Amino acid sequence: MAPSGTIEFLIAFDHDARTQLSLEQFSDITQALKAYSEREEQYRSNPRVEVVLLGADSIEAIKVTHSNYFEDTVDALDNLRASLAVNSKPAPAA
Amino acid sequence: MAAETQASFGSLGEVRRAGEVLRRAQAAQGPVPSHEEVRSARQVVEAYRSAHAEPLDAAYRELQSCLISEGLDAEVSLRLKRLPTIEDKVRRLPTMDLSTMQDIGGCRAVLKSQDEVQRVVDRFRANSLERNQRPDKIRDYVVQPQESGYRAIHIYTRFHGRRIEVQVRTREQDSWAKIVEDVTSRTGVDFKSGDGPDEVHDLLRRLSELLSQRVPGQPPTDEPLLDILTRLAMMSALGHLVQSFGRRIGED
Numbered sequence: 001m002a003p004s005g006t007i008e009f010l011i012a013f014d015h016d017a018r019t020q021l022s023l024e025q026f027s028d029i030t031q032a033l034k035a036y037s038e039r040e041e042q043y044r045s046n047p048r049v050e051v052v053l054l055g056a057d058s059i060e061a062i063k064v065t066h067s068n069y070f071e072d073t074v075d076a077l078d079n080l081r082a083s084l085a086v087n088s089k090p091a092p093a094a
Numbered sequence: 095m096a097a098e099t100q101a102s103f104g105s106l107g108e109v110r111r112a113g114e115v116l117r118r119a120q121a122a123q124g125p126v127p128s129h130e131e132v133r134s135a136r137q138v139v140e141a142y143r144s145a146h147a148e149p150l151d152a153a154y155r156e157l158q159s160c161l162i163s164e165g166l167d168a169e170v171s172l173r174l175k176r177l178p179t180i181e182d183k184v185r186r187l188p189t190m191d192l193s194t195m196q197d198i199g200g201c202r203a204v205l206k207s208q209d210e211v212q213r214v215v216d217r218f219r220a221n222s223l224e225r226n227q228r229p230d231k232i233r234d235y236v237v238q239p240q241e242s243g244y245r246a247i248h249i250y251t252r253f254h255g256r257r258i259e260v261q262v263r264t265r266e267q268d269s270w271a272k273i274v275e276d277v278t279s280r281t282g283v284d285f286k287s288g289d290g291p292d293e294v295h296d297l298l299r300r301l302s303e304l305l306s307q308r309v310p311g312q313p314p315t316d317e318p319l320l321d322i323l324t325r326l327a328m329m330s331a332l333g334h335l336v337q338s339f340g341r342r343i344g345e346d
């Protein structure tokens with residue numbers, strides 16, 4: 001397979017604990033595919049763990065496009081609320 | 095090279111049949127396949143998915159090239175569809191032919207405005223037409239949003255004979271999609287696939303509308319929008335509580 005600059009990131013993310021169980025990096029797509037298969041098999045019986053193979057030029061790009069798989073990024077809901085709340089009056093009591 | 099990675103999927107007919115086996119295995123409708131049949135079908139599906147890797151990378155490179163040509167800065171990434179998601183899709187859509195599934199390989203670009211999105215889409219389509227001598231299929235979910243509220247422009251293209259999905263979104267559209275995933279993640283309910291209470295889907299739909307109406311540079315105060323987000327956060331927290339509570343009860 002022709003080499004490419006794209007880096008493959010194999011992530012196993014536990015949605016219950018909201019933590020990243022593993023993050024593996026590959027520059028060789030064949031190895032990435034093999035690991036994808038193994039990791040999926042490993043977590044097959046646990047539907048709350050998501051195994052996903054993503055690719056980009058850098059980990060920074062993935063942290064932007066797929067921030068939901070990283071613990072240290074604020075999730076989108078909180079992010080948007082925070083950016084709107086900064087200039088908002090406090091919400092009236094329900 | 096390990097034997098598994100060399101596994102071939104044979105013909106598209108074999109891929110289609112593998113999809114049918116997995117559908118029967120999940121739906122328990124019709125003859126339930128044996129473990130061996132399911133294992134074999136999964137290997138075929140994996141091999142078929144693997145065959146999308148290199149074409150997907152080519153599509154990703156082309157998308158980046160379009161951005162550069164337009165002088166645009168954006169984050170681009172690619173993703174090979176998860177096996178559970180493939181199996182789930184085959185189960186949910188009884189007429190889905192796995193060999194024609196369009197989004198096994200997908201890449202995505204997030205731009206600053208709808209105008210930038212359109213420029214990238216136009217350029218990608220033009221290059222594609224020249225390369226493939228046939229037009230890509232476009233799904234404009236901005237002009238006609240999905241029922242869920244999903245908005246984006248999708249290009250269904252081919253690279254090296256494989257179908258590849260290209261999603262081009264604005265930041266607001268991407269933000270919305272991430273929020274749907276967040277709510278799904280927090281509650282354990284697959285809102286992305288349409289599961290879950292209507293109340294939440296109504297909120298998400300309304301959220302998408304409000305976000306689409308925002309003008310770039312608009313001041314960030316937005317009471318209706320903030321209100322919806324607060325409700326979603328509350329419902330997600332409730333959903334998360336119910337989920338973990340239910341599990342604890344189950345453990346007794």
